Amino acid sequence: xxxxxxxxxxxxxxxxxxxxxxxxxxxxxxxxxxxxxxxxxxxxxxxxxxxxxxxxxxxxxxxxxxxxxxxxxxxxxxxxxxxxxxxxxxxxxxxxxxxxxxxxxxxxxxxxxxxxxxxxxxxxxxxxxxxxxxxxxxxxxxxxxxxxxxxxxxxxxxxxxxx
Amino acid sequence: xxxxxxxxxxxxxxxxxxxxxxxxxxxxxxxxxxxxxxxxxxxxxxxxxxxxxxxxxxxxxxxxxxxxxxxxxxxxxxxxxxxxxxxxxxxxxxxxxxxxxxxxxxxxxxxxxxxxxxxxxxxxxxxxxxxxxxxxxxxxxxxxxxxxxxxxxxxxxxxxxxx
Amino acid sequence: xxxxxxxxxxxxxxxxxxxxxxxxxxxxxxxxxxxxxxxxxxxxxxxxxxxxxxxxxxxxxxxxxxxxxxxxxxxxxxxxxxxxxxxxxxxxxxxxxxxxxxxxxxxxxxxxxxxxxxxxxxxxxxxxxxxxxxxxxxxxxxxxxxxxxxxxxxxxxxxxxxx
Amino acid sequence: xxxxxxxxxxxxxxxxxxxxxxxxxxxxxxxxxxxxxxxxxxxxxxxxxxxxxxxxxxxxxxxxxxxxxxxxxxxxxxxxxxxxxxxxxxxxxxxxxxxxxxxxxxxxxxxxxxxxxxxxxxxxxxxxxxxxxxxxxxxxxxxxxxxxxxxxxxxxxxxxxxx
DNA sequence: TTTT
DNA sequence: TTTT
Numbered sequence: 001x002x003x004x005x006x007x008x009x010x011x012x013x014x015x016x017x018x019x020x021x022x023x024x025x026x027x028x029x030x031x032x033x034x035x036x037x038x039x040x041x042x043x044x045x046x047x048x049x050x051x052x053x054x055x056x057x058x059x060x061x062x063x064x065x066x067x068x069x070x071x072x073x074x075x076x077x078x079x080x081x082x083x084x085x086x087x088x089x090x091x092x093x094x095x096x097x098x099x100x101x102x103x104x105x106x107x108x109x110x111x112x113x114x115x116x117x118x119x120x121x122x123x124x125x126x127x128x129x130x131x132x133x134x135x136x137x138x139x140x141x142x143x144x145x146x147x148x149x150x151x152x153x154x155x156x157x158x159x160x161x162x163x
Numbered sequence: 164x165x166x167x168x169x170x171x172x173x174x175x176x177x178x179x180x181x182x183x184x185x186x187x188x189x190x191x192x193x194x195x196x197x198x199x200x201x202x203x204x205x206x207x208x209x210x211x212x213x214x215x216x217x218x219x220x221x222x223x224x225x226x227x228x229x230x231x232x233x234x235x236x237x238x239x240x241x242x243x244x245x246x247x248x249x250x251x252x253x254x255x256x257x258x259x260x261x262x263x264x265x266x267x268x269x270x271x272x273x274x275x276x277x278x279x280x281x282x283x284x285x286x287x288x289x290x291x292x293x294x295x296x297x298x299x300x301x302x303x304x305x306x307x308x309x310x311x312x313x314x315x316x317x318x319x320x321x322x323x324x325x326x
Numbered sequence: 327x328x329x330x331x332x333x334x335x336x337x338x339x340x341x342x343x344x345x346x347x348x349x350x351x352x353x354x355x356x357x358x359x360x361x362x363x364x365x366x367x368x369x370x371x372x373x374x375x376x377x378x379x380x381x382x383x384x385x386x387x388x389x390x391x392x393x394x395x396x397x398x399x400x401x402x403x404x405x406x407x408x409x410x411x412x413x414x415x416x417x418x419x420x421x422x423x424x425x426x427x428x429x430x431x432x433x434x435x436x437x438x439x440x441x442x443x444x445x446x447x448x449x450x451x452x453x454x455x456x457x458x459x460x461x462x463x464x465x466x467x468x469x470x471x472x473x474x475x476x477x478x479x480x481x482x483x484x485x486x487x488x489x
Numbered sequence: 490x491x492x493x494x495x496x497x498x499x500x501x502x503x504x505x506x507x508x509x510x511x512x513x514x515x516x517x518x519x520x521x522x523x524x525x526x527x528x529x530x531x532x533x534x535x536x537x538x539x540x541x542x543x544x545x546x547x548x549x550x551x552x553x554x555x556x557x558x559x560x561x562x563x564x565x566x567x568x569x570x571x572x573x574x575x576x577x578x579x580x581x582x583x584x585x586x587x588x589x590x591x592x593x594x595x596x597x598x599x600x601x602x603x604x605x606x607x608x609x610x611x612x613x614x615x616x617x618x619x620x621x622x623x624x625x626x627x628x629x630x631x632x633x634x635x636x637x638x639x640x641x642x643x644x645x646x647x648x649x650x651x652x
Numbered sequence: 653t654t655t656t
Numbered sequence: 657t658t659t660t
């Protein structure tokens with residue numbers, strides 16, 4: 001009935017821009033948010049939270065965000081689930097963002113990632129997302145996960161868009 | 164660096180109260196939060212979001228919350244991970260709540276679950292949590308999951324407490 | 327750069343619906359939000375926070391909200407200022423809401439205000455708003471306050487709309 | 490019943506640290522938060538939102554925040570009121586912060602305010618707050634306003650502390 | 653495994 | 657001017 005999340009943290013990698021078959025942009029990235037306390041061993045800990053953006057916001061994020069950049073994200077928690085190739089139901093929790101603020105310009109900060117001007121075309125960043133196995137699924141219930149296991153966009157229609 | 168979540172929804176079941184070996188109370192429940200739009204098929208959808216509370220708040224939740232009750236939850240997103248018994252890393256996302264508001268008193272609303280006065284002793288609710296297999300783990304990195312696979316509290320020290 | 331507010335409380339009066347000259351609906355109400363602690367004298371205290379909604383949401387609020395109803399409000403803080411008739415600058419802080427949830431249906435709760443079905447036409451609720459003096463102003467800087475001192479809508483154009 | 494605010498913006502001045510008679514630290518500053526749209530004239534607009542912090546957080550803010558610094562603030566809206574010297578009731582809305590994040594270190598950004606290392610002793614910054622007249626009041630109802638009209642801390646007890 |  |  002009400003579902004609001006606000007996060008401030010740093011990108012763990014460059015964002016990944018894809019397109020649905022009908023041409024809608026969708027970008028995924030993970031932000032590391034430091035916890036407000038240290039573990040019993042005295043180490044700083046962080047939560048690594050997956051974020052998804054759609055449409056215009058997806059393209060802006062792909063153009064301006066880079067690994068290590070401090071970023072504010074506003075959105076809602078979404079929990080989707082799919083059956084994996086072993087017939088087991090897998091739950092995936094993501095933040096569907098509707099507002100992203102770039103708290104560091106390309107000039108400053110960051111994690112030594114050269115960086116500089118925004119890239120005009122977000123190049124394909126290759127495989128390596130969190131899921132495993134050769135299945136895909138994940139959309140049996142109208143949810144949004146643009147990422148198949150081989151790193152190619154999977155089949156989603158515009159009707160899957162969250163707003 | 165900043166991690167804030169606010170949810171309003173309904174409990175999908177009665178909450179489960181457990182205690183850590185050192186006697187700290189911890190309560191888990193899931194709230195169903197209706198999405199602000201319907202799916203392409205016109206059906207209402209919801210996200211089912213797991214919530215964890217600790218200490219005094221855990222006991223208050225166990226005493227006053229019941230299945231179906233409208234509830235506001237404030238907290239932070241926590242992502243923990245553990246290796247399951249097949250050697251695969253499993254990610255679990257929960258909201259660690261520090262503020263819970265009961266938006267329906269025991270008198271009104273609810274889902275016809277008898278209910279009424281708060282129970283004085285939260286009875287043990289037994290098995291059936293989300294994890295599978297006979298392992299346990301989940302705490303290799305100082306994270307908080309009080310629930311083992313056989314429904315018994317697992318070994319956590321007070322140092323695991325989030326605040 | 328980011329400005330987000332979430333409140334849960336009760337209406338102190340029925341909401342007031344007005345229209346701008348160009349016909350845009352705008353509704354104002356105040357919600358009382360209990361503080362999480364008591365004063366030194368042991369009394370419960372509350373903050374009384376003015377809320378403004380626009381367009382479709384304004385009409386829905388006017389139709390379904392009533393004095394005493396428990397309500398969740400999501401929006402942003404807006405601070406506008408104007409020069410009053412004594413030449414003094416007055417600051418007004420309001421929450422401009424973009425999401426309002428009715429946590430009590432007309433059936434239950436409420437403050438014994440008869441109530442029941444939503445009114446089809448929100449009747450004119452007359453004077454008595456917060457400002458004083460016979461001036462009006464308040465819009466010298468493109469801000470939104472639809473309420474003049476004599477209880478009549480003042481001159482705002484569609485361009486004043488916040489979204 | 491629930492009252493949560495999250496803001497990201499820049500300080501309009503250096504923060505002002507004061508102490509209550511019993512020695513509790515309290516710091517006030519204003520942050521400018523750009524609106525998500527431009528006015529009809531195409532100008533960027535901002536809301537100027539007063540923030541109050543207490544105790545340890547007050548001292549940290551006084552030591553590390555400076556004019557122009559990008560800052561995240563988490564807290565609750567508080568509306569207090571007092572009778573001014575003309576016998577008129579004045580309403581003051583502030584954000585009582587319980588979490589402040591410094592999004593720019595002393596090295597980078599800022600508004601050319603020399604700056605650098607945190608000051609060890611927050612010097613008295615003198616008069617010039619928003620209130621006017623020679624009265625004071627403002628605390629008849631157990632509210633927290635550490636600022637009297639002549640810029641000196643006024644009489645508040647520890648009991649006025651919000652948490 | 654899901655709530656109204 | 658304030659709600660339960």
